[in-house]
Amino acid sequence: MTHPGAPPRVHHPLFARFYARFSVSADTRGGLGALRSELLAGLSGRVVEIGAGNGLNFAHYPSGVTEVVAVEPEAHLRRLAEEAAGRASVPVTVLPGTAEALPGPDGSFDAAVASLVLCTVRNVPEVLAELRRVLRPGGELRFFEHGAADTPGLARLQRGLDRTVWPLLFGGCHTSRTPLAAIGAAGFELVSYRSFDVPEQGPRLPSSPCVLGTARR
Numbered sequence: 001m002t003h004p005g006a007p008p009r010v011h012h013p014l015f016a017r018f019y020a021r022f023s024v025s026a027d028t029r030g031g032l033g034a035l036r037s038e039l040l041a042g043l044s045g046r047v048v049e050i051g052a053g054n055g056l057n058f059a060h061y062p063s064g065v066t067e068v069v070a071v072e073p074e075a076h077l078r079r080l081a082e083e084a085a086g087r088a089s090v091p092v093t094v095l096p097g098t099a100e101a102l103p104g105p106d107g108s109f110d111a112a113v114a115s116l117v118l119c120t121v122r123n124v125p126e127v128l129a130e131l132r133r134v135l136r137p138g139g140e141l142r143f144f145e146h147g148a149a150d151t152p153g154l155a156r157l158q159r160g161l162d163r164t165v166w167p168l169l170f171g172g173c174h175t176s177r178t179p180l181a182a183i184g185a186a187g188f189e190l191v192s193y194r195s196f197d198v199p200e201q202g203p204r205l206p207s208s209p210c211v212l213g214t215a216r217r
Contacts, residue, residue: 032198036060036115039144039212045110048134050099050127051117053077055084058092068092069109071099074171099127107136114143118179120172128186135217141188144212145179146198158206166206175206188215 037060044064049057052070054077061068070085070092072078078094085092095103099114099121112131121127131141149155158176166175184190193213197204 031200032056033060035144035198035212039115039142040113043111043113043140043142046108047111047113048102048104048109048131049113049115050102050131051114051120052081052094053116055081055088055092055094057113057115058084058088058090061088061090061092063090065090069103070094071097071102073098098122100130102130102134104134106133107139109134109139110136111140111142114141114145116144116146118143118145118182119147119174119177122172124177124179124182125186128182128188132187132217137217139217140191141183141215141217142213143179143183143193143215144210145177146175146207146210147179148176149204149206149209150195154204154206154209161206173207180211183215188217190215 033056036057040057040060040062042064043062045066047061047065047068049068049070052058052072053074055070058068058070058081068088068090070081072081072094073096075096078096081094085094097103099117100123112135114131118124118127135141149158155176162174162176167173180190180193191214193211195209195211197208198210199208
């Protein structure tokens with residue numbers, strides 16, 4: 001039973017099982033593992049990670065991180081994340097819940113991580129406001145997201161897919177969101193970022209245009 005004011009339930013059982021298998025292959029053969037290492041390099045202190053999925057980031061956290069609090073709303077992926085947390089070299093706590101209502105008081109984390117998740121959340125400004133709330137002043141937001149294409153043809157295709165089948169097939173994912181603009185609009189200072197395609201070779205998919213970088217509260 002859902003109580004008034006409780007976060008909406010996230011339930012994508014078929015996609016969760018597909019993602020759990022596909023993402024492991026993408027990490028080992030598709031180069032995403034190296035991107036995760038780049039994303040998390042140099043982090044230290046307490047970190048909150050939203051939409052942790054099956055916990056593939058956990059193995060890449062550097063030793064300077066004293067605690068990771070990882071939030072994952074989907075039950076199947078959360079169970080896999082809990083298993084990954086047990087193998088991690090840094091302390092990881094996996095919690096249920098959504099990114100719109102994060103655990104912890106204001107300014108309680110040194111860094112936040114958003115990795116391939118802003119495409120799926122229901123309210124991007126609300127999520128970014130929550131991340132900004134729980135970060136200490138000067139704390140970092142590390143992001144690795146896919147978003148709107150910089151070419152008109154693919155951008156039109158993305159918008160069409162987002163209005164029709166793509167969110168239904170891929171766990172609520174939207175391909176045409178603009179993460180850099182949203183992060184800036186939320187009051188973060190963009191420090192550095194780079195744009196690239198995943199995969200780098202082959203046909204350009206609706207989910208190919210990506211950005212990885214750092215912003216500061």
